[in-house]
Amino acid sequence: xxxxxxxxxxxxxxxxxxxxxxxxxxxxxxxxxxxxxxxxxxxxxxxxxxxxxxxxxxxxxxxxxxxxxxxxxxxxxxxxxxxxxxxxxxxxxxxxxxxxxxxxxxxxxxxxxx
Amino acid sequence: xxxxxxxxxxxxxxxxxxxxxxxxxxxxxxxxxxxxxxxxxxxxxxxxxxxxxxxxxxxxxxxxxxxxxxxxxxxxxxxxxxxxxxxxxxxxxxxxxxxxxxxxxxxxxx
Numbered sequence: 001x002x003x004x005x006x007x008x009x010x011x012x013x014x015x016x017x018x019x020x021x022x023x024x025x026x027x028x029x030x031x032x033x034x035x036x037x038x039x040x041x042x043x044x045x046x047x048x049x050x051x052x053x054x055x056x057x058x059x060x061x062x063x064x065x066x067x068x069x070x071x072x073x074x075x076x077x078x079x080x081x082x083x084x085x086x087x088x089x090x091x092x093x094x095x096x097x098x099x100x101x102x103x104x105x106x107x108x109x110x111x112x113x114x
Numbered sequence: 115x116x117x118x119x120x121x122x123x124x125x126x127x128x129x130x131x132x133x134x135x136x137x138x139x140x141x142x143x144x145x146x147x148x149x150x151x152x153x154x155x156x157x158x159x160x161x162x163x164x165x166x167x168x169x170x171x172x173x174x175x176x177x178x179x180x181x182x183x184x185x186x187x188x189x190x191x192x193x194x195x196x197x198x199x200x201x202x203x204x205x206x207x208x209x210x211x212x213x214x215x216x217x218x219x220x221x222x223x224x
Contacts, residue, residue, distance in 0.1 A: 006156075042200060042214035043157070056211065090157065100145035100164060100204050103212065107156035 004106035012112045021109045023074040023091030031097035032074040035090040050097040081113045117141050120201050120215035127222050133188040135218045137201030148186050149200040191222045
């Protein structure tokens with residue numbers, strides 16, 4: 001199984017809502033990533049979890065809160081978002097964060113903030 | 115100047131044509147990735163290279179470490195190859211995280 005799954009596929013939320021994005025992999029990977037991608041732009045790294053610990057936070061605003069409850073699951077909790085946060089949110093995983101391992105990407109969650 | 119530059123930015127081809135997409139980078143790397151993204155979709159990893167050449171079906175990827183350059187070739191292109199192709203490097207500067215090029219938007223017409 002070389003699949004990274006993400007739910008939901010689409011999400012529309014108001015600026016006062018609280019919602020969560022979910023990412024799951026069963027490849028035994030110990031590194032998981034959140035990326036944000038705006039239209040016609042490459043992905044931008046947001047967070048990296050390595051062995052279930054947050055290892056990189058690319059100065060992401062606190063209205064985005066990541067969580068890694070176990071080695072297979074990665075969540076991104078959203079609160080008080082702004083319209084400019086509308087984007088495709090991609091999750092990825094790799095065997096390890098330190099080496100030159102292939103990253104496997106999920107299909108993404110398309111988020112619209114109204 | 116971006117650390118990873120791709121050319122061309124946009125490419126239109128007729129079905130059956132041979133296609134080349136180029137990627138140049140300016141940093142020391144441990145690996146280079148070629149990724150494919152269909153409109154509105156997730157990203158699929160096509161190749162990971164640290165030297166030489168790899169082939170998968172109609173796709174060929176090459177890398178020249180000395181010249182800091184990689185190419186992705188598509189032989190006998192097909193409309194289903196229409197997608198954005200992204201070059202990304204794992205650079206020592208970035209703690210082995212991926213640094214992405216701007217992408218090449220390919221359209222193959224029947």
